[in-house]
Amino acid sequence: MTAGRRTVVVxxxxxxxxxxxxxxxxxxxTLRGDRVDVVRVAPLDEADPRVRRCLxxxxxxxxxxxxPLGALRExxxxxxxx
Amino acid sequence: MTLxxxxxxxxxRGDCERAERLARAARRRGLEVSIFVMDRAAIWGAxxxxxxxxxxxxxxxxxxxxxxxxxxxxxxxxxxxxSQDDHAALVRRADRVVAFT
Numbered sequence: 001m002t003a004g005r006r007t008v009v010v011x012x013x014x015x016x017x018x019x020x021x022x023x024x025x026x027x028x029x030t031l032r033g034d035r036v037d038v039v040r041v042a043p044l045d046e047a048d049p050r051v052r053r054c055l056x057x058x059x060x061x062x063x064x065x066x067x068p069l070g071a072l073r074e075x076x077x078x079x080x081x082x
Numbered sequence: 083m084t085l086x087x088x089x090x091x092x093x094x095r096g097d098c099e100r101a102e103r104l105a106r107a108a109r110r111r112g113l114e115v116s117i118f119v120m121d122r123a124a125i126w127g128a129x130x131x132x133x134x135x136x137x138x139x140x141x142x143x144x145x146x147x148x149x150x151x152x153x154x155x156x157x158x159x160x161x162x163x164x165s166q167d168d169h170a171a172l173v174r175r176a177d178r179v180v181a182f183t
Contacts, residue, residue, distance in 0.1 A: 028166020079181040
C-alpha cells in the first residue's frame with residue numbers, strides 16, 4: 001500500500017450548496033487513508049448543519065478544517081471549489 | 083500513467099466540454115483516464131457524451147448521491163454509479179488530477 005497522499009480542498013464559493021458539496025467531497029476524500037486539508041478562501045456558514053457535520057467529521061478524524069494557504073505547497077492533489 | 087478528472091460543475095459552465103477534450107487528448111497519448119462525476123455535473127454523467135468517452139476507453143463513475151439529487155435515475159451506458167469512495171480512490175491512484183470543481 002502506498003503512503004498516504006495529501007489533498008487540499010479549497011473552498012472559494014459563498015454559495016451554501018456548493019460549499020456543502022465541497023465539504024462532502026472533502027470527507028469522501030479521506031476514505032482511502034489520505035490526509036485532507038480544507039482551505040477557506042471564502043467564509044463557511046457554520047450554522048448550516050451540513051457544514052457543521054462535515055467539519056466535525058473531518059476534525060474528529062484528524063484532518064485540517066481551516067488550513068492555511070501554505071498547505072497547497074505540500075499537496076499531492078488540489079480541488080478548488082468555486 | 084493515469085489522468086484523473088473530477089467534474090462537479092454544471093454543463094453550462096463549459097467544464098464538461100473541457101474535460102471531454104482533455105480526456106480525448108490524454109487517450110490519444112495512451113494515458114488511462116478516470117473521471118469522477120458529482121454535484122451539478124451529474125446530469126452530464128447520464129448523457130450520451132459520457133457514454134462516448136466510455137467507448138473511447140475512459141472509466142467514468144457517477145456519484146450516486148449526486149445522481150439522486152439531480153433526479154438521474156440511470157447513468158449513461160458504461161458509466162458506473164458509485165460513491166465518494168470512488169472519488170477518493172481516483173485521487174489516490176491517479177498520477178495527475180485535474181478538478182473541474
